[in-house]
Amino acid sequence: MKYSGFTPQIFLDGRQSRAFPHQTTINDWLRDQTLVSVEKIYKLVFEKMIHLIFLAEARKTNFVLEFDLTYLGYWGRRWDPLIKGSKMVKGTRRICHYHGAMIHGSKKSLFIGCHYVAKGESKIPFMLQITDWLLELGLNIKVCVVDREYYRHNVLKSFKICNVDVITPAKDYSQLKNCKRHYLDQKKGRTQQYEIGTKAKKGV
Numbered sequence: 001m002k003y004s005g006f007t008p009q010i011f012l013d014g015r016q017s018r019a020f021p022h023q024t025t026i027n028d029w030l031r032d033q034t035l036v037s038v039e040k041i042y043k044l045v046f047e048k049m050i051h052l053i054f055l056a057e058a059r060k061t062n063f064v065l066e067f068d069l070t071y072l073g074y075w076g077r078r079w080d081p082l083i084k085g086s087k088m089v090k091g092t093r094r095i096c097h098y099h100g101a102m103i104h105g106s107k108k109s110l111f112i113g114c115h116y117v118a119k120g121e122s123k124i125p126f127m128l129q130i131t132d133w134l135l136e137l138g139l140n141i142k143v144c145v146v147d148r149e150y151y152r153h154n155v156l157k158s159f160k161i162c163n164v165d166v167i168t169p170a171k172d173y174s175q176l177k178n179c180k181r182h183y184l185d186q187k188k189g190r191t192q193q194y195e196i197g198t199k200a201k202k203g204v
Helices: 023-030 035-055 124-137 153-161 174-184
Strands: 062-073 094-105 108-116 140-145 165-167
Touching: 035 094, 035 108, 035 124, 062 124, 094 124, 108 124, 124 140, 124 153, 153 165
Parallel strands: 062 140, 140 165
Antiparallel strands: 062 094, 094 108
């Protein structure tokens, strides 16, 4: 495979140098970097990929933005705000918590962001940073899709301010049960208005 601007070095045995370093070399290099510098680097890489894959096309495309959380088990000796106590991964009581973002459009999908979540850190700032960044690049975000764990008033309100609709599974509260019952009884249609309260429950 040829890459623009790259001229491989030819070794004596006929082998050619790599256009990109081997993953083990990259891993060794990453261990010497700070978390902030790595996040800046991957943002530059993702922005370049967005320009190559999506913004090079002249036609306007509506994109779907997706966020999800990943939990990986940790068996090392570190114990800092980035290592969380949890039983979500079998075989360990400590995990690393990552927040990822993807965009879908033009029959393509691209991973565009990752954030290492610390203890007590809100998910919203990363989500808004990604959204504002994509809008500044000129992408038209039609909707944001998230899992049930994002079902919070402050998450939905933050995206509403950005004029981005959110699709998320609703928790099975009594108000939602009544909506489903009215639909099954043919009293109301499939689409109904559902309001989320902002007040905390007693005893919580």
